[in-house]
Amino acid sequence: MSEPIKIELTIPSISDYVGVARLTASGIASRMKFSHEEIEDIKIAVSEACTNAVQYAYGDHVGQIKLVFTIQDQYLEICVKDNGKGFDVSAPVEEASQDPDKIGLGLGIVFMRSLMDKVEYKSSVDQGTEVVMIKKLSVAHSADM
Amino acid sequence: MVLDLNVSIREKNNVPIIDLEGEIDVYTYPKLSDALKVVFEKFPQTKDLIINLGNVRYIDSTGLGVIANGANQISRLSNGYITIINATPQIRKIFDVSGLISTNFHMMENEDSAISHIAGSHNS
Numbered sequence A: 001m002s003e004p005i006k007i008e009l010t011i012p013s014i015s016d017y018v019g020v021a022r023l024t025a026s027g028i029a030s031r032m033k034f035s036h037e038e039i040e041d042i043k044i045a046v047s048e049a050c051t052n053a054v055q056y057a058y059g060d061h062v063g064q065i066k067l068v069f070t071i072q073d074q075y076l077e078i079c080v081k082d083n084g085k086g087f088d089v090s091a092p093v094e095e096a097s098q099d100p101d102k103i104g105l106g107l108g109i110v111f112m113r114s115l116m117d118k119v120e121y122k123s124s125v126d127q128g129t130e131v132v133m134i135k136k137l138s139v140a141h142s143a144d145m
Numbered sequence B: 001m002v003l004d005l006n007v008s009i010r011e012k013n014n015v016p017i018i019d020l021e022g023e024i025d026v027y028t029y030p031k032l033s034d035a036l037k038v039v040f041e042k043f044p045q046t047k048d049l050i051i052n053l054g055n056v057r058y059i060d061s062t063g064l065g066v067i068a069n070g071a072n073q074i075s076r077l078s079n080g081y082i083t084i085i086n087a088t089p090q091i092r093k094i095f096d097v098s099g100l101i102s103t104n105f106h107m108m109e110n111e112d113s114a115i116s117h118i119a120g121s122h123n124s
Helices: A015-031 A036-056 A105-115 B029-042 B061-078 B089-098 B111-123
Strands: A005-012 A064-071 A075-082 A118-123 A129-136 B005-012 B015-024 B048-059 B081-085 B105-108
Touching: A005 A015, A015 A036, A015 A064, A015 A075, A036 A064, A036 A075, A036 A105, A036 A129, A036 B048, A036 B061, A036 B089, A105 A118, A105 B061, A105 B089, B005 B029, B015 B029, B015 B061, B015 B111, B029 B061, B048 B061, B048 B089, B048 B111, B061 B081, B061 B089, B061 B105, B081 B111, B105 B111
Parallel strands: B015 B048, B048 B081, B081 B105
Antiparallel strands: A005 A064, A064 A075, A075 A129, A118 A129, B005 B015
């Protein structure tokens, strides 16, 4: 069992840099020998987590979004964290998805949960939001690590 | 790798077609929103709109949200539909996961099949 490898990336909470986070995730997943389809799944999940932070975390001002990729033998863990206003995780999200300038929040969470093996959301008002996602390597790929 | 979206609008057999190339995310989706506005202004009575995703490598919830809003708009304006063509397997998967296909728009293999389907639906 190898020591986990951590790779960190911090981007500003503006839409221009969500693609940079996606490309980083793609490069790391590719290095871990995830399949093409799995890499696409990871890209979407990372993008959705960052998009939620861009659209909701900091209101009108720009903050930071920190991503930590932890490479384990059998899986990739991705933590996406902001220090923004947070939200009540028990509150419904349908209201926000009706805003034409903030399209897709509800779907974003659906995608993260559907495309990753595990997703945990931690958020509280005024204390930011943290999303931790895990994608497991398939047996055939993890044997090569 | 280009993290951008190129958009062009054309017409075939009186059906507006939006050709997209690149990636649709929170940064690029306004270009698709603008294209939909242009189409609905130029073709206010159209019952059909084709969106060609053949050269789209990536789409997420923001892109799907824009297309779903467009589908709602054409439904309100003319009881029409949006038809998606040339989607790659990965992009089809995203549409499938979203659960939007059956309610909001059609998905067809390519432009010819979409045009034939639209012509057939108007003749029936």
